[in-house]
Amino acid sequence: MLKTLKEIAALLDAQWQGEERQEITGVRGIEEAGPGDITLVASHKYRKKLAITRAGAVIQSEREQPLYKNVILVPDPYAALAKLLLLYYPEDNPAVGDRTGAFIDPAAVVSPEAVIFPQVYVGQGARVERGVVLYPGVYVGNESVIGEDTVIYPGVTIYRRSLIGRRVVIHAGVVIGSDGFGYASPGANNLKIPQIGYVQIDDDVEIGANTTIDRGTMGRTWIQRGTKIDNLVMIAHNVVIGENSVIVAQVGLAGSAKLGKSVIIGGQAGVVGHITIGDRVMIAAGSGVHKDVSPGQVVAGFPHLPHREWLKKEASLARIPELRERIAGLEQRIKELENRPVE
16 A cells, blocks of 8 residues: 555644655554654654664654654554554455354354354354354354454354454454352362353453453353453453453453453453452552552552552662661661670
8 A cells, every 4th residue: 555644644634744745655663664664653762763764754742843854743643553554454354254164053143244264163042243253263152142343263262152242353262251260168179169150242342362251150251342351361250341441461350350441450460359440540560459449540569559659669679788788787886885885
């Protein structure tokens, strides 16, 4: 695809500066970009690379003075980048699929406009709606529902009665609806508690590779609209994740944890079960959240603290070697004073 600088600015409804006929044929990183590429300058660490980049143009924040000869000025550089990536590199989802070798139960309802590849299994009573793409190796359990225009990549397993909304993207290796981890007399008899609930995933959710989402023990595990989940996340039974939340890789959410809207959780954080995380909470990477967090807070650490308190704690920990030396010196001084003869 070829667009001029002026045309791209019009598509983004953005201001621009430079050579309007500058041709842009792709989008690349600042170090790899060539004369036909547009690149992104969204943080100060990339500014010094402008001196060596060969890019034909850059995208930057409109809140700063233009940094390059050909520049597009936008309110949110990352949002502009997303639009351009979709423009230049659209998803290559197939229009048709060869259903030969797929198993579709006679009692399943599959739209003729769904794309079903070989080695797909669609169980009894399942419903697959128009525009759905099921890649090889996808298993759709009995009575599950897959909403319109959802894309499910190879090797995904969707257990019985799972409800998947519209325009959902599920990456390879995801398991949805496996049994929650529930046992009576744990460590003794380990009597398994039947997991009879289900998973509900609302519209416009994206789930990263090899993530697992357990079914509810009773009731549902619920991922609400617009939430984005990274790779290798573990979501336990009866968890609720509010709309437009972001869960980064290797996060673990224990059973019945409730997350509000627009919650952001950094990588490798853990949340214990049966607690409530309020709307717009941010949880730093590696945190251990052990009790309720009220809306709007930023927390960090293990166990978690308000972010400012955690920063003070970490700063104090860094001074421990120095403080130990000072204490040892004071102890020695006290000892010398105690042993000094009384005059």
